[in-house]
Structures are given as C-alpha cells and as structure tokens.
C-alpha cells in the first residue's frame with residue numbers, strides 16, 4: 001500500500017468536511033469530490049470553522065498544512081488520490097454503485113474506506129474492483145476532534161489494507177479500533193442506539209424531558225466515560241472483588257428488565273417532544289454557537305486526559321511524540337552538516353511559518369508563540385543529544401530555569417521563519433543556549449531567546465548530573481561553535497537605563 005500524500009474524499013458533507021479539516025491540519029493534501037459544485041464553498045467554510053479548535057489541540061510542531069482542492073469529477077479524484085474516504089449518504093445501493101465505479105479508476109494499491117455508520121463492508125465491497133483494499137472506517141462527528149475510528153473488514157478485505165489504513169489514521173492523530181467481526185452498526189453506534197432508544201421510550205412515556213435525560217448523563221456517567229468506559233467503571237463499582245461482585249449484585253436486575261429492546265414508534269407527538277425539548281435546551285443558541293462550545297470543551301478534555309495518559313489523551317500524547325520526533329528527524333541532517341563544517345555554524349533547528357491563529361490584534365505573531373517556537377527548537381536539539389521520551393521516562397530531564405526574549409522585528413501571518421541555535425556553555429548540570437528567530441525571505445532577525453536549562457532527577461525534584469553521552473554531545477556542539485561570536489544580546493538584562 002502506498003504512502004498517503006493526497007487524501008481523496010468522496011462526498012463532502014458534514015463528515016467529508018471533518019475528514020478534510022483533520023487531514024489538512026496534519027499536512028495531508030485533500031482532493032475533495034462531490035456531485036454538487038456548491039459543496040466547494042461549503043467544505044472550505046467547514047475547514048475554516050474547524051481551524052480554531054484544531055489549532056488549540058496541540059502545540060507540538062506541525063508539518064506545513066496540506067492543500068485543499070475540489071472537483072465534481074469523482075473519477076479524476078480516484079485517479080489522483082493515494083487513499084480514498086467515502087462519505088456519501090447512508091444508502092446501500094448508492095454506496096455500492098459509487099464505490100464500484102470509483103474502484104475501477106483508483107490504482108489497485110489505493111485503500112478505499114467508507115465512513116458508513118452501520119452498513120456492512122462485505123455488502124459495500126460486493127461490486128468493487130480489487131475489493132481486498134476496501135474497509136469500513138467509521139469516524140465520529142466532529143471528525144477533526146474525536147480520535148476514534150472503527151475499522152471493519154469485510155469478506156474480501158486484506159489484513160494489509162486494514163494495517164495500512166490503521167497507520168494512516170494514526171498518522172492524522174486518530175485511534176483506530178479494529179472491530180473483530182462485521183455487525184450492523186459496528187460497536188459504538190450499537191451502544192449509542194441502545195441509549196437513544198431508551199431516551200425515546202422515556203420521552204414517549206412522559207417520564208422525562210430531553211433536558212432531564214441529558215442531565216442524567218452530563219452530571220454523572222458522562223464524566224466517567226471520557227476516561228474509562230462502562231466496563232472498567234463497573235469493575236470499580238463492585239468494590240474489592242470488582243466485576244464479579246458487580247455482576248452478582250446487579251446481574252439479576254437484567255431479568256426484570258429495566259430497558260425495552262424495541263424502539264418506540266416515531267409518532268408526530270414523540271417527534272414534537274424531542275424537537276421542542278432540544279430547542280428548549282439550546283435556549284436560543286444557534287447550531288454554530290453550540291458547535292463552538294462543544295469543540296472548545298472537547299479540546300480541553302483531551303488535554304486534561306493527556307496528563308493521565310488515558311483514552312483520547314493517550315492518543316494525543318502519542319501524536320505529539322510523533323510530531324516532535326518528525327520535526328527532529330527533519331532537522332537532523334542540517335545539524336550533522338553544521339557540526340562537520342570547519343567554520344562552525346549555528347544549528348538550524350526549526351523551519352516554521354506564522355500560522356493564522358498565532359497572530360494577535362496587532363496583526364503580528366503573539367508573545368506566547370515566540371516561546372512556543374523557541375521551545376520547539378530546544379526540543380529538537382534535546383532529542384538530537386538523546387534527551388527524548390525514553391530519557392524522560394527514566395526520571396531525568398532538562399528543565400528551563402531562565403528565558404530572556406528580545407524582539408527585533410515583527411513576524412506577520414504566513415511569514416516563513418527558521419530558528420538557529422548556539423550552545424554558549426555546558427557543564428554537568430547546566431546548558432546555556434542562544435536562539436535566533438529569522439525570517440526566511442531575507443534572513444532578517446525577528447527575535448532572540450537566551451535560555452538556561454538545568455538537568456534534574458525528576459523523582460527527587462533536584463538538580464543532578466546529566467548522562468555522560470548527553471553531556472558529550474552538547475560539548476561537541478559547543479566546541480564546534482567555539483569560533484562563533486557571542487551574540488550581542490547574550491547576557492543582557494531587561495530594563496530601562498537609569499540615568
């Protein structure tokens with residue numbers, strides 16, 4: 001299966017738009033195809049709308065954003081894409097027909113995945129050419145923020161296609177969950193449907209309003225579900241003997257039963273109650289406003305979960321680790337060549353550009369982003385000398401103890417920048433760095449940062465000598481740069497001159 005540089009989208013509605021935003025953000029080009037030409041404006045709007053929340057998801061260094069193009073020629077899209085994600089309406093015959101046609105134009109090593117919420121892959125791949133490269137990859141709305149994607153193979157799906165799809169989705173920050181066997185509704189929609197069916201019964205029977213039922217989740221189980229699913233939570237509810245006790249105690253209730261397996265009939269009255277109930281909950285807020293609120297808390301929750309390395313937070317951590325590693329790998333040849341040059345050079349560690357969301361009300365890069373960019377440069381250097389995730393897991397790290405940033409010129413939106421770094425001094429426990437942030441088009445100096453790092457034993461919370469190999473690598477860089485002049489800004493204090 002091929003490396004994915006261009007994602008082809010078949011259908012660019014709510015889900016197609018979500019896929020586009022996620023893929024573009026992580027550096028994949030997107031070729032979006034829809035039968036309706038007006039969907040071009042829609043998908044561009046959807047991508048712009050997602051950008052705010054997505055840009056706050058992680059501060060790890062991102063590759064340049066992908067490019068979005070649009071076509072109404074589905075076959076042309078199939079010929080050019082490296083991976084195709086189908087997101088057309090949930091109708092079996094329509095999907096079968098379109099997938100079969102597209103499969104005749106997509107090269108045989110291009111994976112084709114369907115976002116279907118509940119149709120079976122064996123049925124969808126029935127008329128396709130090379131059906132072994134087809135699978136279901138079911139995402140969740142908003143696709144650009146929720147990492148889950150259920151992967152389901154059909155009768156003809158090859159393990160290679162499932163593996164290639166899994167790698168691609170992981171690359172764009174997702175958590176592929178392989179479903180062992182195809183069943184209608186896959187896993188999550190089956191669970192969601194069961195809950196929704198009970199909601200419809202409770203509203204239909206006049207037991208509760210939609211708002212009360214949402215409260216019954218939001219103030220309780222919903223908070224638990226983001227970090228641990230129902231089963232692990234029930235294991236905890238059983239006390240010391242866990243799930244066994246839980247089943248002994250509450251298992252008999254399943255015979256009563258509390259729940260009703262058949263959905264109630266969707267009468268006009270029930271529909272009205274559901275609609276009026278949710279309108280009351282929205283309380284005058286538009287769908288867009290509610291989406292923004294939802295997106296903001298989804299970002300915040302994932303960042304909290306990252307601290308505990310569970311659920312979606314663990315996925316975010318793994319993504320960030322990969323982004324830092326990737327950025328380090330890009331810088332590595334430049335570092336090696338700078339170190340082998342006789343003249344000694346500052347190390348060029350980071351290539352970036354001012355992202356639109358980095359710009360403040362003055363139209364320039366905002367203060368906190370300078371620290372982010374300098375921090376990314378330091379991170380790249382540290383990875384190169386061996387202070388990486390494994391090193392940190394071993395209980396050792398380099399902590400920032402001082403930073404002095406000076407600003408020389410403004411950086412405007414979309415401007416390309418790079419950072420060069422000098423190691424000014426090293427000893428057993430300290431590293432003294434000096435970074436310059438430059439504009440790529442004319443090499444103008446935009447800002448500098450002088451930083452002191454202290455090597456610590458993280459468990460003891462105390463300064464401790466660094467590993468000899470790390471120290472030796474830093475020393476090698478310092479020695480190679482010994483001929484460079486000490487920058488004028490180094491060692492300067494902040495303040496107005498007192499006359």
Ligand SMILES: NC(=O)c1ccc[n+]([C@@H]2O[C@H](COP(=O)([O-])OP(=O)(O)OC[C@H]3O[C@@H](n4cnc5c(N)ncnc54)[C@H](O)[C@@H]3O)[C@@H](O)[C@H]2O)c1
Nearest residue numbers: 011012013014015034035087088089090115116117139141
């Ligand atoms: N909406 C959700 O919450 C959600 C979640 C997960 C999965 N899904 C699945 O994703 C798929 C798409 O759902 P959606 O909500 O984005 O639907 P949607 O109605 O918002 O978008 C469907 C798009 O497909 C286009 N289209 C229709 N026929 C086409 C054709 N022959 N060729 C190309 N494009 C065509 C339409 O113009 C439209 O833009 C469905 O299979 C659905 O089950 C939806």
